[in-house]
Amino acid sequence: MFMRKNQIKCVSKAVLVIIILLFSNELLAQNQRVNSKSNNYFWDNVQFGGGIGLGFGSGYTDISLTPSAIYNFNEYVSLGLGAQYSYVSQKNYYNSHLYGGSLIALFNPIREIQLSAELEELRVNINPNDPSLTSEQFWNTGLFLGAGYRTANVTIGVRYNILQDDNKNVYSDAFMPFVRVYF
Template sequence: MDTRSVISLTKIISILALTLNFTGVYAQEAADFWDKVRFGGALGLGFGSGYTDVSIAPSAIYQFNDYAALGVGVQGTYVHQKDYYDSYIYGGSVIGLFNPIREVQLSVELEQLRVNLNVDEAYASYYTSLNFKDRDFWNTAVFFGAGYHMDNVTVGLRYNVLYSKKDLVYSDALMPFVRVYF
């Protein structure tokens, strides 16, 4: 056998041994994984005179330990203002949570949303100087947050460092939040 054959055979045996080792442990690790997953999210309803805002945003986090968690979420929102516009917003996010002490939760969240804005023709023609028109665009947000954490609930504020008045998604860079995970 030449040196290349010995190296190849060694690689194959090593990969096989690792695969068999991980397979035996996988069932226990899968059960442990799901024990550390927590589910939550948000529901939002807003109604007014000719105004409707409906949001749903389920999410899940993996709780590494008492101090750190990482998760993902999806979001869907419908906003309607009679005689002005309809908007469909959907997308996803990744969130990291850190509890330096039990009562304090710090967070960082990356959110990517697709916005479909359909402007009423009469409204658009009346405000031609503002250039209101149908638009489809992506909006990226990066939030840094801090909140008071108690059991499954955190109440706090988050700040969008990429906020722009032109993005037509959020009315302000600073927003309150209530985060719930079970």
């Protein structure tokens, strides 16, 4: 009889250990599913976009590449990051390279209207073709407030640089039209 109680205790302990292992494995599997859903949920709310600019004229070249990504917190608010590189050249005068980044906040009070605030920091390198002139290098900061009409993934609008300095700025005017596309 004593042997039987001992065997029952051992079997009971083994069954208990197996049940605990099965439940803990199931709990870990559920935790992994929740984590993978939250990972997918993050990427479901990320949109990529940007722009490519090409401008050619009589001895003038302007090429720019501006990739960006935003995270949609909800249908009203998005925040994102952007990068920018531009090459600008005026034949017989100068060539320049501009590069930097930006932070952007988008607010959609209604589906068709998009308001934006964008802080942009660019490094500007201007190299004149005339050897008697010196090269110029400086940082250019812009803070753009904008508004646009939005349809699907495209927004067309205008933005205004509230930090515009006509003496030291890469943009000739504080008002700038834009087309913003995110996929």
